[in-house]
Amino acid sequence: MTINILIADDHEVVRKGLIFFFQTQKDIHVAAEAGDGKQVLEILEDTGHQVDVVLLDIQMPELDGIETAKQIKLQFPAIKVIMLTSFSDYDTVIPAVQSGAAGYQLKDIAPDQLADVIRRVNNGETMIDSKAATQLMTHVTGASQKDEAKRLDELTKREKDVLKVVMEGLSNKEIAKRLFITEKTVKTHLSNIFSKLEVHDRTQAALFGVKYLKE
Known part of the structure; x- marks a missing residue:
């Protein structure tokens, strides 16, 4: 089964790099790309039924990743969201998880590991980077x-x-x-x-x- 993904990042070089890598994965297809959250929602309104997983950068213009994730879960609850970011601090992790994201990964993740995260999230698992998980649990429980x-x-x-x-x-x-x-x-x-x-x-x-x- 092919997993259709949408990549959202305001840095084109990041998007193109990810697209290039996923072209080597037989079961993952990049269905669309976007430079900000507003574009993500516009694309999903037209092709939402064709997207299984959305990779979201958190810091984007127009509409950031967290607000975009909230809208995705409201309008397209079947679509899984994975945050792909450089930040693992409490103030970023908590809102991201609360937004409904099923995955939270840092951009230093190895490409093959990211592909595995996408597969597992698509299958219903929750995949949180260990650094982010530590921040989350330490601060949530106090x-x-x-x-x-x-x-x-x-x-x-x-x-x-x-x-x-x-x-x-x-x-x-x-x-x-x-x-x-x-x-x-x-x-x-x-x-x-x-x-x-x-x-x-x-x-x-x-x-x-x-x-x-x-x-």
Whole structure:
């Protein structure tokens, strides 16, 4: 299956470099490119059904990446958004994640790794660069890493099983099927997980798991 992507960056040399690389990937096709957020939305209005993933730079004229991501999720909820930026600071990461982005990667990422991120995000996973994830979790919880990690001890074995599947980006229905439980039970487990880990949504829970569950 071919993944159709849209690349948005106000630096043409960056766009052209990415396009050149993706031409070497048989399963990734650059369907369009844009220099700012306004152009992104205009393109999607015409070809939205042909785009699976949008790569967004955060700092762009007309409409920045964060506002563009919000509009994409409102108007085209099926399209996945990956932020591709040079910034991993708290003031950039938090708004980006809150905007609905399923991926947050730094521009120093290796091209092959970026291609893999696109594939995994397209399959429903949440892919956050480790530096950005550290910023996010440290500031969202406002606690030390040691105290954060202890929260996992509060989860039951079943809740940890659910968290592991959440980290794969599966829906409630898919989690229920994987673990042979009802969707209602999944929702109960998720509610308990959010409460015990002191997070607000699936993305934050997944980030918490990535940071601590595998260690």
